[in-house]
Amino acid sequence: MFFMVLYSIYSHATKHKTHTRSQPSPSNMSKQTFKVCWCFRRHFKLSDTEPPTDIKELFNRYSDNDVMTAENLQRFMTEIQGDDSITKEAAEAAMDAVIKEVKHLPIFHRRVLNLDAFFRYLFSDSNRALCFPPKVTHDMEAPLAHYFIYTGHNSYLTGNQISSDCSVVPIIESLKRGVRVIELDMWPNSTKDDIDIVHGGTLTAPVKLNKCLEAIKTHAFVASEYPVILTLEDHLTPDLQAKVAKMVTETFGDVLYYTGSESMIDFPSPESLKKRIVVSTKPPKEYLDTAKSMKEKDEGSLKTKTSSEDDPWGVELSDPVETYLSLDEDHKDEEFQYEEETMKQSMEPEYKQLIAIQAKKLKGGVKDWLHDDPTAAKRISLRETRLEKAIESHATDVIRFTQRNLLRVFPKGSRVDSSNYNPLIGWSHGAQMVAFNMQTHGRSLWLMQGMFRANGGCGYVKKPDLFLKNGPDDKIFDPKVILPVKRTLKVKVYMGDGWHLDFKRTHFDIYSPPDFYVKIGIAGVQADSVMKKTKIIQDDWAPKWEEEFEFPLTVPELALLRVEVHEYDMTEKDDFGGQTCLPVFELRSGIRSVPLHDQKGDKYKSVKLLMRFDFV
Missing domain, CATH: 3.20.20.190 (Phosphatidylinositol (PI) phosphodiesterase)
Structure with a gap:
């Protein structure tokens, strides 16, 4: 009887999920109801998830008798990940880190990876899209x-x-x-x-x-x-x-x-x-006492609007604030113009x-x-x-x-x-x-x-x-001039993972798994800037998109890869599921783990995407 009651509650909640996207507040939900609903959340584990097709095929190609040795992993890192300088010792270190996490499995009495462990390696920090741990790689001796x-x-x-x-x-x-x-x-x-x-x-x-x-x-x-x-x-x-x-x-x-x-x-x-x-x-400029005049004005006319999800530049003003604009233009913008007599005033040595x-x-x-x-x-x-x-x-x-x-x-x-x-x-x-x-x-x-x-x-x-x-004849780069495509970035979005562990920070529907999709694109010079998105995967805490995108780049040196995850909502604004922005000029090729961040830019505890990057 107890399980019939649970099933009834679950069926009702699932049927009406599009009307219950926000997590109910404690004041609107009894303590007992919260406990009942919580038991329906899927506690996803990476090992319980079927790896994407490409991952299975690569494991089969680079393994022997269903296990991957350190030599196999080194060959995978060289040929697929583009790590030409990788050593066998580095491959062994990466393998050891994964084995330490899954040592309860009987196969790990020796230094090899099975499919599940290889899958874990691809999602690990040591396999990030950017160099990890971070290190300074640019020439720092220039002006x-x-x-x-x-x-x-x-x-x-x-x-x-x-x-x-x-x-x-x-x-x-x-x-x-x-x-x-x-x-x-x-x-x-x-x-x-x-x-x-x-x-x-x-x-x-x-x-x-x-x-x-x-x-x-x-x-x-x-x-x-x-x-x-x-x-x-x-x-x-x-x-x-x-x-x-x-x-x-x-x-x-x-x-x-x-x-x-x-x-x-x-x-x-x-x-x-x-x-x-x-x-x-x-x-220095002489002190201008404008605070008093500002306080006498009414600042109650602040009006702002939040831009749509398609606006890449965030919050904009709907109307200028008259009280603020009443300041002289230079003071308002903090770009002070100095009169010649002011420039001649004395300055303490x-x-x-x-x-x-x-x-x-x-x-x-x-x-x-x-x-x-x-x-x-x-x-x-x-x-x-x-x-x-x-x-x-x-x-x-x-x-x-x-x-x-x-x-x-x-x-x-x-x-x-x-x-x-x-x-x-x-x-x-x-x-x-x-x-x-x-x-x-x-x-x-x-x-x-x-x-x-x-x-x-x-x-x-x-x-x-x-x-x-400068170029020939002292020619300077002009970002308005559309140049030939220099490189094309191919990006494949495989899957996502980890939202179940960051539920308190992501705030998705409590009654059923989310419906995730990914927005992905380039911010750079105008000719390179574009935004695309994947299909929506319904009811899955570990969604698999397995979709590929191509981005021709005329100035890859300035390109930034934009990635956003949203949860589709039929009746309300789509929920935010994570974001990151990565400098294209430092992307590591191959299949990589991409940690996501919240709206403030703080990294989530565990939310990641598995993606592949190739340059042609």
Whole structure:
């Protein structure tokens, strides 16, 4: 009788599954009901799942008498995975790691793999799509201008740009993720005798400069040994500049990088700046007290909309916020223009000595901004909209400028919700510092995280040679020109696994297995960017798609592979099932394990896809 009751409940729940996609809250479900429903969840184990057809065929090809020896595995790694330098010892180590997990099976009294163990190996961390464990593989001896650098914008903000708190927490989180450029806006506090870090002219609650400096000192090199650059927006009087100089030198000591009085013809290399803090700012501007006028305005007209799943760039504003736009354009976008008399004001010598990378003001037209002074390398900053206008007619000039100088791009002022923009706009024109709001999430940030999974996640990615070397007749790369296909990436999506172990973070229908599908595509230059998707696999915690896609690439050096898993819902918005973004230029060929991440970019405990990558 008990099992008949259970079957009745299960049948009813399955019949109405499209109306019950969200997990019921405890207030709407009794404790006893929850226990009954939970027993129907399938506790999937990889060994209980039939391997895809290709995997079976490969195992048969590279095994003898239904077992794979270390020599067999080495041959598979060489011929299918493309690991030409793999040794027998490395194959044995990979085999031992798998055997350790399944040693309860009677066959493992010797060093061989059966089909199940081979299947486990393919899903293991040692067989990831990117090098694992991560390691730096790029040349790190070139000048800073030759690298894309993981860059934060308003790094102290916990939420939106208007009313959120300022805190050391987002600074610490950014550094733990490998961000190498931290931005601090320095303003006098209400008593004018101390320094606040705050988004000036807004309702954001400040945090003290000394707390931010201490947090940076503690966490700067947790994720990477390569230099942390502090971009400072300075709104201080000379006496407070002197106070900043004392704070910075006392906090960082010998870790602080000084250039001396001479200008640098070229910037130093990341290698030479290991475990150093580098300060970059403009000559100071007089403090403008706009906070009072902002507080008197009504900020209640914030309106945002969430973009559709087909919009690759996340959250956009439906209407600009009038109160924010009422600020002068330069203050709103944090790209301050300095009048000549302001430039001539005195600067404390101790403070001036801190500035290793001097940011220059924008003056005149685009050609003037991008003037390359052969006697001194410099940094300029452009908001995203100004860059878009500049590249309409000066794309190659922008790229030529970035061969020696640093270009920082930052979000337009109307992104008060802390949304982000397409980073490929900056990267495809050589911009090293594409500054992002790290406290929000969305597809733009997934691309940023994907780019900086390259080079061991150290926060510095060597720019492709096409940005650094001119062609015949001094010809510069132009991302608008459609080039011939250089390589074609073939991707096969076999299957997925692990959602059952991360149920609390994925929140799928409690009554029946999900209906998963995969969206897969390329983000890169316009000619290469595309998105495709698999069929929907119904009612399966370990879905098998076994579908293949081809992506012709004209500029594979800039291409990022986008992968998203969703759960189809007939009546509501499809549920999110995981995502990742991988730099195509570092993909390992062959059949690989691809770990998925949540919407914030944190890796799931166990959710993975099994995929194959081949370049032709």
